[in-house]
Amino acid sequence: NAGVTQTPKFQVLKTGQSMTLQCAQDMNHEYMSWYRQDPGMGLRLIHYSVGAGITDQGEVPNGYNVSRSTTEDFPLRLLSAAPSQTSVYFCASRRLEETDTQYFGPGTRLTVL
């Protein structure tokens, strides 16, 4: 199993550009989520999904969209990037009822100029 994979590893955007951060898992996990990590603030939940076709907002959803068309993939879209979205983004997945075993991807470091 590859676990949780994320692409790209690094990305630089200009303000107003759009892009999609990719996340995929091959463990057949129902639950997937996106976090952003900022210095001194820990990880904050952006969006999550409990299964294909079902998504919901987390703590900091503004400026981000998600969709879940398959169990494996959970892309995060920035429609119009802003400097405040400069961060490291982590995708995670787990079985729906197993809150103890969450698998994190390697992260995407995004800089918005």
Add this chain to the structure above:
Amino acid sequence: AQSVSQHNHHVILSEAASLELGCNYSYGGTVNLFWYVQYPGQHLQLLLKYFSGDPLVKGIKGFEAEFIKSKFSFNLRKPSVQWSDTAEYFCAVTLGPFSSGSARQLTFGSGTQLTVLP
């Protein structure tokens, strides 16, 4: 909603020193508690977890944590740190097994950067 506080933002120790990182949470009911570690350039890894039972939990790499319900605390300890323990440490909480939906999301503390000097 639950919240997690880690009051030590940066801890610097020499090798062989003892470590204790503080973690306090705010919620009066049943909680599940976690410590994650993030080594430089790597993703988060689970260090240890507490769900129920013995409040002293042992994790990987010689780490342990003690759940003290009366103090709403889950401090991480290690008797003798090594240079390879240099990393950022995150405490996290979810609400207990009878919670549902967003209550079962992981809520993270702000993290503690540990630097171990050789």
